[in-house]
Amino acid sequence: MQVRLPSLNAIRAFEAVARHLSFKSAAAELHVTPSAISHQIRLLETELGVELFIRRANSISLTEAAERMLPQLTAGFDLIRRTVAPETISERERLLHVTMLPTFAARWFLPRMQRLHHQNPAFRISIDASAEVVDFQQSRFDCGIRNGCGNWPGLLADRLFGEHLTPVCSPRFLRERHNDFAARPMLHIQTRPGDWPVWLATAGLTKNSSNEDIWLSSRSLAIQGAIEGLGYALADPSFIADDLASGRLSSPYPKVHSASTGTYYLVYSEDSLRNHAFRQFRNWLLQESVAYTAQTINRREDGSLRRHPPPVPGVG
Structure with missing residues (x-):
């Protein structure tokens, strides 16, 4: 005789709650309210005749029965997704x-x-x-x-990959100032303050901060600042190959690269x-x-x- 299965909605709710260990997160994933999730869990516990969660004031944990069920149910839902995804994947997904x-x-x-x-x-x-x-x-x-x-x-x-940084600047800036590197402004990245110290140590150079130094929010801005002749920026040559090839940027230390701090x-x-x-x-x-x-x-x-x-x- 075929065994009657519990409600599929209730099983889906249980799998989401058990995976997140959170009624709220499961509700967000399934686009329903937390109270609806709670109702489905109570329904499933009644149908199975077992408790599935140990409820505490600020957390829940799985019972032994729930721990046995979860891996198989998760694998089952994953199989369903892989089977139907190519044909039924939604625009949202x-x-x-x-x-x-x-x-x-x-x-x-x-x-x-x-x-x-x-x-x-x-x-x-x-x-x-x-x-x-x-x-x-x-x-x-x-x-x-x-x-x-x-x-x-x-x-x-x-x-994904790391960066290998070297100073770059505009060709005009380099022609005018290439004999006085230590006194010329550097373009810093606010979120990457260690990049210049690492490169200077790699090159065996020392350079004090200058009032002309500029701090910027991104490397893109620093690169554009270098193109505009505002100072030296650190960049990975692979990211600026077109700028180097076109002559918008020059590399005063082409053989000296340092690993980025990130x-x-x-x-x-x-x-x-x-x-x-x-x-x-x-x-x-x-x-x-x-x-x-x-x-x-x-x-x-x-x-x-x-x-x-x-x-x-x-x-x-």
Whole structure:
């Protein structure tokens, strides 16, 4: 005789609550009220004749019965998603909201967007170029590109690549001031105060702060400031290859690179892995990062990114 199954809505509610250990988070995921989730859980406990959660004043935990059920139910729902996603994925799920740093967006991501759409024609993406720290649980964003050490509490992070920085400036600025590097202004990034000290130590140089130094909110602004002749900016030559090739920027120390104090990461919550569009985006991004890293290493080794302006005293 076929066994009657409990309500599928109740099972879905249980799986979400058990995964989040939160009625509120489960309700947000399923787009219902917390009271509706509570009703479904009570219904399921009645149908099964067992308690599923140990309820405390400010938290819940799983009973032994719930711990046995959760892995199989999660796997079952994942199988359903993988089976029907290509045919029934909604427009909401196809639109991916991504926050990323302005420099990364302008100088790395946008030049590669055509390849993303070529591989995934139905894919749609909304980009917010900002350095603002985002709470993925409380915002519309599915993921972000951030620069740091890879440790964001409660989030998963995939390493993309690091930066190798060298000073750049406008050719006119270099012609006029190349013999007096130590006295000329530097363009600093407010969120990356360690970049210049690391590079100076790598180059074996010392340079005191100047009243002419400028602090800016992003590397994109620093690069543009260098183009405008405001001072020296630190940049990865791979990010400014077109500017170097066109002569908008020059590199006074083409052989001296320092590792950036941060690394680019794709940052996301575990829930994002359930989003078909995010999984497509993540796979593409990791593939592009591997190819970019290999290409950058080869270009640094063969010197194709190096430009040789008039010599600057102090560095060979």
